[in-house]
Amino acid sequence: MLLTITTTHSPATDLGFVLMKHPDRTLERPLPFGKSLVFYPEATPERTTAALLVEVDPVALSRAPAGGESGTLEPYVNDRPYASGSFLSVALRDAFGTAMTGQSRDRPELAAMPLPLILTLPCVAARGQTDLPERLFGPLGYEVGVQAIPLDALYPEWGERPYVTLTLRGTVRVADALRHLYVLLPVLDGKKHYYVGEAEVDKLLRHGQDWLDTHPERDLIAARYLRFRGLVAQAQARLTDQQTDPQDASDAESSADTPVILPPRVHDARLDAVAALLEQTGARRVLDLGCGEGKLLRRLLRSPQFRELVGVDLSARSLEIAAERLKLDERPELRDRVTLLHGSLAYPDSRLRGFDAAALVEVIEHLEPHRLTALTDNVLGHARPGTLIVTTPNREYNATFEEARTLRHADHRFEWTRAEFQAWAQAAAEQYGYAVTFQDLGDVHPEYGPITQLALFQQTPVA
Missing domain, CATH: 3.40.50.150 (Vaccinia Virus protein VP39)
Known part of the structure; x- marks a missing residue:
C-alpha cells in the first residue's frame, strides 16, 4: 500500500523539513506486521513528492488473523496487505510521528503554515456508500477525487467497490493532513487489524483535536473508528463536554444509543x-x-x-x-x-x-x-x-x-x-x-x- 504527499510550495524541497525526512535518503522501518519505506520519487524546487510504502507480511497475518475475520479461506485470502486502512494508519504514525505534532526543528514557521498538497492513495478500502470519501474529507477543505477500482479488469461484472483510488487536494498544514489520514483511513475501511479498547478513545480525540468536534459526520466517524457502543459513548460524552456547559451536556446526543441518521431530538x-x-x-x-x-x-x-x-x-x-x-x-x-x-x-x-x-x-x-x-x-x-x-x-x-x-x-x-x-x-x-x-x-x-x-x-x- 502506498501514500504520496506532493507539494508545489516554493521551494518544494522544504517538505523534507516539515516531514523530518531528508529527500536524499531512504528510511526503512520495521513494523509488527511488515515494514515501511519513506523515500522521495521526485525532489525539485518546483515540485517534491514524499512516498510512504508499506509492505505487509501476509504469512504473518494468516497466522494471527484479525478478530473480525472468519471462514476457512479468509485468513489467507483478504485485502489486508493491499488496500490502505488501519495498517497504513499505523505506519503513518510510526514514520511521521513528529510531523503529526506540527513541530519542525529547522522550519517551525513552515510547519505552522498551510501548504498546497496533493495526497494520493492508489488503493483504499472504502466500505459503505459511494459518497463516503467526499463526506469525510470534503468538510475538511479538500477537493476529493475518487476513482473506483474493478475487482478484476477481465470480469467487470464482479463490480468495483469497495476499492478506490483516492486523491485529496487542498491547502492545509502538513500536520493536519497527516492527522486527517490517520483517523479517517480506518473509518473509510470500517475495520481495524488490532484490538479496539479504551485507548482508542484517547487516540481519536487527540488526533481529532481542532476538527472532529465540528465535523458534520462526527457521529459516523466515532462509530466507525471505535466500533463498540461503550467506547463511542465515551467519545461522544467527552466531545460534548468540550462544546457545552454541564447542563447542556446532560441532554446531548450520544451515538451509542442514537442512530447516526436520525434527527437529534x-x-x-x-x-x-x-x-x-x-x-x-x-x-x-x-x-x-x-x-x-x-x-x-x-x-x-x-x-x-x-x-x-x-x-x-x-x-x-x-x-x-x-x-x-x-x-x-x-x-x-x-x-x-x-x-x-x-x-x-x-x-x-x-x-x-x-x-x-x-x-x-x-x-x-x-x-x-x-x-x-x-x-x-x-x-x-x-x-x-x-x-x-x-x-x-x-x-x-x-x-x-x-x-x-x-x-x-x-x-x-x-x-x-x-x-x-x-x-x-x-x-x-x-x-x-x-x-x-x-x-x-x-x-x-x-x-x-x-x-x-x-x-x-x-x-x-x-x-
Whole structure:
C-alpha cells in the first residue's frame, strides 16, 4: 500500500523539513506486521513528492488473523496487505510521528503554515456508500477525487467497490493532513487489524483535536473508528463536554444509543415518552436496563413518585459519566433514590428482582441475535418486573430516510420489522406470564409505520 504527499510550495524541497525526512535518503522501518519505506520519487524546487510504502507480511497475518475475520479461506485470502486502512494508519504514525505534532526543528514557521498538497492513495478500502470519501474529507477543505477500482479488469461484472483510488487536494498544514489520514483511513475501511479498547478513545480525540468536534459526520466517524457502543459513548460524552456547559451536556446526543441518521431530538422524545409511560403505570421502584449515561434516570428523578431508581450498564465508563451527570456526589439526598450497577443482562442477577417496572430503551438491537434468548429469560423470567417497556427501531421506517441504510447505527446487530417485533414480544409474553400491548413512538409513516416501536409487558395475575 502506498501514500504520496506532493507539494508545489516554493521551494518544494522544504517538505523534507516539515516531514523530518531528508529527500536524499531512504528510511526503512520495521513494523509488527511488515515494514515501511519513506523515500522521495521526485525532489525539485518546483515540485517534491514524499512516498510512504508499506509492505505487509501476509504469512504473518494468516497466522494471527484479525478478530473480525472468519471462514476457512479468509485468513489467507483478504485485502489486508493491499488496500490502505488501519495498517497504513499505523505506519503513518510510526514514520511521521513528529510531523503529526506540527513541530519542525529547522522550519517551525513552515510547519505552522498551510501548504498546497496533493495526497494520493492508489488503493483504499472504502466500505459503505459511494459518497463516503467526499463526506469525510470534503468538510475538511479538500477537493476529493475518487476513482473506483474493478475487482478484476477481465470480469467487470464482479463490480468495483469497495476499492478506490483516492486523491485529496487542498491547502492545509502538513500536520493536519497527516492527522486527517490517520483517523479517517480506518473509518473509510470500517475495520481495524488490532484490538479496539479504551485507548482508542484517547487516540481519536487527540488526533481529532481542532476538527472532529465540528465535523458534520462526527457521529459516523466515532462509530466507525471505535466500533463498540461503550467506547463511542465515551467519545461522544467527552466531545460534548468540550462544546457545552454541564447542563447542556446532560441532554446531548450520544451515538451509542442514537442512530447516526436520525434527527437529534428523536432520542429525547423517545425518552420523554418512556418516562411518561412509566409514571402512568404507578411504579415506584424502577430499573433502567442499559442505562448508559443516565438520561432516562435524569428524567425519572424529576418525579417524586419514583422512590428507587436503579441503572444497570455493561460499560463502567458510562456509569461514571452517569454519576457525574446526575451529580450523585454533590447531592447526598439522591443516594437513597439512585443506584448505579455494573452488570450484564446476559446473566441472571438477583439484584434486579422485585421491581415495579423496568425499561429497555434501544438496547436489544445492540445484542447479537443469539444472546436475545438469554436476555429475555433473565429479564422476564428471572428479574420479573411488574411492567417492562421495550423500545427498538422499526426497520420498515428506514425506507423513508434520504440515505437509506439496512441498519441505522454501526453497532446495531439487527433491526426488526413491526411483525417481527410483535412476534417476539407475544411469544415472550406468553412464555413468561405477561400480557403485551404495542405503541408507536415518534413520527408515523402511513405505509412504513413508526420510527420507533414500543412493547409494554405487564404481569398477568396468577389464577
